[in-house]
Amino acid sequence: MRTVLYLLAALLIGLVALGLVEITLSALVPAWRPTRPERSLWRYDPLLGWSHHPGIHTSIHAPHGRFEVRINQQGLREDDVPLAKNSRRRLLLLGDSFAWGYGVDVRERFSELLERRFPLLEVVNAGACGYGTDQELQYLRERGAVFEPDLVLVLFSPNDLENNLACAQYGWPKPCFVLTDEALVPLNLPVPETSTAAALVRRLMSSTILLGRLAGFLDLGALMFHDHEPEEHRRFLESLTLPRSLDLQWRLLRELERTSRGMGATFLLVTTPLDQGIQRYFATRATDAGLRYLPLAPPLCRSLAGDAFEGLDDLQVVQRCYSQHLLETTSLPNDPHWNATGHALVAAILGDWLVGEDIFKDTP
Structure with a gap:
């Protein structure tokens, strides 16, 4: 009995010590605090x-x-979207945290600024962090088809290049694809659900400094979900x-275009600032x-x-822009996501582009 009490006392002292270390690190090294609290909004999804x-x-x-988040009953950071369309043209926006508005x-x-500029445009923002x-x-x-969109806009970000090569990210299994004889082959569907223990570790990794830093050092995310990666x-x-x-x-983007066309929607591809070589590849394709x-x-x-x-061409403009760090004025502090100024500029540029593409020419 005494041994058990000693063990419980040692465990309690250890937990208190870890808690004090956590509080101290949070105060002294704020940059180490978990930085993606929006992941607490996530739940397991067998499709996504x-x-x-x-x-x-x-x-x-x-x-x-601080910023406010309201998730509707359809799982979107939107007001509830009626499935029945009105006279406005409906644009379905797909993307990651840039579209979501982190x-x-x-x-x-x-997306909301576009709606204010174009009263006959309805934007359904289906962006989700990490996608x-x-x-x-x-x-x-x-x-997406249930919304019967007239337009499908995909916002492609640089980290999509990594996301699309992974069957698990951020401590979550996900669907993935491979190319076989030029055909897209889906894998990891339905997406396997993690164990209760793995889900607890994932939560601690994203909410505590100590385990978060240890997880990064040991690459615990990869170790935990190694078994969820198909052999193919x-x-x-x-x-x-x-x-x-x-x-x-x-091929993923072309399949998005083909799927959009199949539901009678016009497909639009927009990329956030990319490596210039990759941007040229997309532009040529x-x-x-x-x-x-x-x-x-x-x-x-x-x-x-x-x-x-x-007087400069686009390549020269982007090179000078990057060298002068001009894009930093559109981003959050120490974070590439757009601030309110960045979103306003993107809305203005997208709006002008949509007009130039005659997107609204058939709108009643």
């Missing part, structure tokens, strides 16, 4: 890996400040080259395929520079 808990209304306390209130997002193009394709195929995917990655990786990205494509980097940089870059 994770999705939002419906009906949540909360405040997210992020490193740069770091800003809903009224500041570019790759593979998850967006699954969403469009299985859930491992073999695909072992033989993967950069051109083959880009081919996979493009989009031109060859006749897709509407807007890379945001050149117009964003021109908007920020005013007349300073007049």
Whole structure:
């Protein structure tokens, strides 16, 4: 009995000590605090890996400040969307945290600003933090069609290049694809559910400094979910080259376009600032395929520079913009996500582009 009491006392002392270390680190090294509190809104989803808990209304306390989040009954950061369409043209927006509006209130997002500029446009923002193009394709195929969109806009971000090569991320299993004889083959569907113990570790990893840092050092996420990676995917990655990786990205986008066309919607591809080589790859492929494509980097940089870059081509504009760190004025502190200024600029650029593409010419 005495031994048991000693063990319980030692355990209690150890927990108190760990708690004090956690509090001390949080006070002395705030940069080490968990930085993605929005993941507490996620739940297991057999189609997508994770999705939002419906009906949540909360405040997210992020490193740069606080912002409000309300999730509707459809799992979107939106008001409830009636399935029956009205006279407005409906645009379904797919993307990750840039589309979702990480770091800003809903009224500041570019999707809401577009609606204010174009009263005959209804934007259904289906963006979700952490999603790759593979998850967006699954969403469009299985859930997006119920909205009967006239337009489908995919916002592609640089981290999608990594997301689309993973069958598990952020401690969550997810769907993934491989290319076999130029065909897209889906894997990890339905997405396997994690054990209660793994879910607890995942929660601690995302909410505590100590375990979060230890998880990063030991790559616990990869160790925990190694068994959720199909053998076909491992073999695909072992033989993967950069051109083959880009081919996979493009095939996912083309399948999104084909699916959009199948439901009678116009497909629009927009990329946040990318590596210039990858942007040229997308631009060439989009031109060859006749897709509407807007890379945001050149117009964003021109908007920020005013007349300073007049007479330069897009490549020169982006190079100077990056070297002068102009895009930092559109981002959150120490975070690439757009601030309210960034969303306003993106909304203005997208709006002008939509007008130039005659998107509204058939609107009653």
